[in-house]
Amino acid sequence: MADKVPEPATNPAANPFAALGGANNQAPAFGGGFSFGVPVAAFGAAPAAKEAEDEGEGDEEGGAAEEECQAEFKPLVQLEEVETSTGEEEEDCLFECKTKLYRFDGDSGEWKERGIGQAKLLQHKENKKVRMLMRQEKTLKIRANHLVMPGTSLQPHAGSDKAWVWSAVDFSEGEQKVELFCLRFGSVEKAQDFSKKFEEAMTINAGLLGTVESVSATNAESEKAADELASGVEKVAVAE
Template identity: 45%
Template sequence: MASNDPDREEEAAAAGEDEDTGAQVAPIVTLSEVAVTTGEEEEDALLDLKAKLYRFDKEGNQWKERGTGSVKLLKHRETGKVRLLMRQVKTLKICANHLGRTLRPVLDSVLPSVKIQEHAGNDKSCVWHASDFADGELKEEMFCIRFGSVENCKKFMETVEGIAESSEKNEEKESEDASDAAGLLDKLSVHESKTEKAPEEVPAAAVKADDETEK
């Protein structure tokens, strides 16, 4: 006698679906593990925060979203150079890549008067100009980045400003060292020049002996 209970029929159907038939299905495609290089292997992260990035479209005169993901300040272990790098979440596509000089990421190739600053009307955001390489070519861009909290925004700005200050101090020291070295080289060159042009000194005894011989 057939059962009219729908719950029992569903249980029986589910049991049939879960029943192990013992059949083995070989995979159609075998995937091998591939090592992926990101270019960050020789760098240490000074900062790593989640944020949303915007780029200012000059033609449309409006902000356009560039991507959401993790923004990092990376310092190279050997050269000491710092850059700002941001990748989109999941796809890991680069949406910002500022190649900086030694300890000077965001402010590289930017007018001295332009600095990173808070976005007007939003204390979770800040704006800056930079020569960006995210699209494979160096372009002047204006960026705005928005964080999930005021604390993260301040942390980002303070870290960038601290790196810029360290860069200025290092550049001043390098300039002073170069000037000192140049001064020493100039003094050495002048001393060598005078030594080459100075006449040979003749002992007084030899001069007297020559005079007596002539007499």
């Protein structure tokens, strides 16, 4: 006959932990002591206070940077404004136009470009003499500077009705030098206007530059030197 298995004891007293919470208490579930929304001090709470302190210091530094500098600085050297004289202040402009100037080089037998700029016929307010002046644009360097001598031969360049050729005793380099110039204009109208004003300038200077004999002698010397330079000029074309 099989042995009878004893039934487990149901006596509450057999549970040694039952008396700790009372008869009606149950064991708390996992996380029962935790509730959302309740601030909990995190690990490293002390540095958080330091971070707030650092932010306060940053605000103070930013406010200091926005302060305007009240210091005054004075230049070591006081520069005075100086007016530059070009010599044109005492002259009236009879003609002005943007052109391209060439000079005939006798050594190479070619036309060399002198520059692009304003060509002017200027009459002095006191002595009434008229000169031809041409400055390089931007740099304002003088490229042609001579009196318009009576009897100067102003001739159109071969193959162009917008360019004039003439010889003159030029002073643009600081000393007298016989040059053969070619002045090219943007239109036929401007070229014709220059020719007309040039003729008028020769007429004005004819009554101001001494006797006809002295003027003729000067022109003869200039023309002779120009003829030597321009012995082959008819074969040379002015570049556009």
